[in-house]
Amino acid sequence: MAHFTLLSGSVASTFVIGILVYLLVVFIRCFVKYQRKKKFFDNLPGYSVAEKHWLRGHLSLYIKNNSIDLNGLQALVTRFPKYFRIWFGFSRPSIQLVHPDTIKIMLKTSEPKPLGIGGPYRPALPWLGEGLLLAGGAKWARSRRLLTPAFHFEILKPYQTIYNTCTDKLLGLIDIYAETGESFELFQLISNCTLDIILQCAFSYQTDCQKDRDQHPYCRAISNVANLIGVRNRSILYLMDFTWNMSKPGRIFNKDCDYIHDVADKVIESRKQVLAAGIQEKKKYLDFLDILLSAKDETGTGLSQAEIRAEVDTFMFEGHDTTTSGISWILYELAKNQSYQKLCQQEVDKVLRDSNDFVTWENLHQFDILTQCIKEGMRIHPPVPIVSRQSTKEMTIEDITFPKDTAFSVNIYGLHHNPTVWKDHMTYDPSRFSKDRDLVLDSFAFIPFSAGPRNCIGQNFAMNEEKTVIARILERYTLELDRNHIVEEKIALVMRAKNGIHCIAKRRK
């Protein structure tokens, strides 16, 4: 018995020693790997290693007041005009690409989005699933092929009626402020209008969201989840799924996600039943859902219910906050630069002179100055300021071979404000985009819609919407900025205004 106890004691201690040795080996390997990674990334251009906090890395230099410090970012772009490295925490280096030469190497690939812990797209995953924005590899390639017909010009043409009728409602609301001369917050009004538009284009969903968005549970849920993605991205506390899911905002997010999925499932189901029953609906246009339901790949296989839902949700997300940001900041620049606003108004008056308050499909191609002003607005205030990728193989950029799994960001804001690419980058000068100007631009110098195989599939939809809404506003009003209100940019998933954009509308006719 004593012999057995002795034996089992020695087996146990050998086992414990074995585990300890194993843990030591794992620890040493991780440590060596980390030291190698640290040495490689520390040696790259960017914030100095001396400024790096042992836990937060360079986060407190880069992020101030819950948002990227734009002056700090500008200083980095000026010092390192091709790319720079930032340590997000002690173990997460990020390479920020800010020049066409470096950006095009990444954007010509279809490298996936970083969806791991701490990745900026991860919080959107429970809502959007593997829709086109977040999918990678073969799944993304198939979806991209199946969804491309949804943005054919024959499909987009009838949406002009939706853009115009939704803008009618918007103008009705601005009229109330114009009558009293009271200043109003532009971002929210535009957001309600673009939500109205995308709800109708995505699945013919009619709501009263422009009048009272918060009264409509679906619209309220969409606003909540979009805001809560930002909340999660800004706090280190919510990095892990379980801390997020247990937190109050996490629980609201999950509840609203379930509700949004439920609504989409019901709409898809009832549309499928109509199709199965062979009922011919009298429709003036095909919405995205119609296209998704009829899409088939080479083998004749269509999209599953979950896939269709993910794409509808992706359109809701990508097709609403982005256009809100674009339209609001373009109008802000026109209100600030009255001479360009006047030039646009003259052009709009001429183009729309016989059109009876309606921007037609043909009109869209007649806006030359307006298009220049829209592009310059999106250069200064890119609606999607940063997009990210995770490399799946080694990549050589500027003679440096970056290891597999490097986190890259295409910093569109940095690119559009890179003084080696854009002279007087802070000056609003729409003539940069004039056809008469012999400025030869690199095709990767101006990329509000990204570029390459993973560029924005909705860019024509977005440009048509922006032109229609802005032309109709300028036809009826002259906008001025409220001098008592300071407007500040805030980089989130889209470019926001910290305290909104307050302006005054004066009726022209």
Ligand code: HEM
């Ligand atoms: C001013 C408006 C818009 C801007 C500035 C914009 C910008 C962008 C950018 C920069 C990307 C690349 C994202 C990334 O790489 O992570 C993107 C992708 C995408 N956008 Fe847009 N977008 C706009 C409007 C729209 C609209 C209206 C829709 C749909 C109705 C849409 C649907 C998408 C989709 C589905 C993707 C993913 C494409 C893919 O990965 O294949 N976007 N957009």
